Amino acid sequence: MAKRSSLKQDACPVARAMELIGDCWTMLIIRNAMLGQRRFSEFQKDLGLAKNILSDRLRVLVADGIFTTEPAADGSAYQDYVLTDKGRAVFPIMVALRQWGEAFAFSPGEATNILVDRKTGKRVPRMALHAADGRPLGVGDTRIKAIVAG
């Protein structure tokens, strides 16, 4: 694998994905957008991070095509930050992160939150990888296949 400075050119999709959305604040901004936030001030208030850091992260997210800007829905002079298709496609990553966090990052009895099905109000099942024929696939059931350029 290549050095950190060139992960955007790395052949591994994991490396490129982490380069684009592996930053902690970046993922939490996307999370908040998925929960309905659209405005700089909303992100800033909820995440409690410095305005210059939020501004920098949003600028990169727009440049990378994960967010787009729109005139404010309320007709004000502000702009809204809206997830693109590429941004909304982060959803399975968000769910996988959340479910791992639910399972391994809390002690019994701690305050937390869970992801529920909007239709039934019930907790969503654990997401897992399945083969084309439905077999569940774990770490040892897969391998990496190189695809050469061209």
Next chain:
Amino acid sequence: MAKRSSLKQDACPVARAMELIGDCWTMLIIRNAMLGQRRFSEFQKDLGLAKNILSDRLRVLVADGIFTTEPAADGSAYQDYVLTDKGRAVFPIMVALRQWGEAFAFSPGEATNILVDRKTGKRVPRMALHAADGRPLGVGDTRIKAIVAG
């Protein structure tokens, strides 16, 4: 949400998960372990990162219970770094990151690699969230439900 310094105590599982494994190098170390690497020198050579940074990341990963150390499998004086159950459970996150990277972080014709089913040699299907009754669930089909302490 709380400040960056206290994400480990945040009520949101996404925030806690990112705090533990959101670092780019951390995720790439876990990736390499899932591909079979166990030795400091293997991680160091493949990732091309400074030894002190790798050493620091591995120390934290062991402290957080994601890796454990074992006497070297080859009987040498070195130690192996092995994923725990908590570490192996990162697999769905890794797959979700990879599949997003495959879809959005490469131009046509670039060198890359894909995840294939070891049994069939075929590319694994896209992982997705499904409801208990099998309905596919997207961003708008779920909501967050708070769980109070106690």
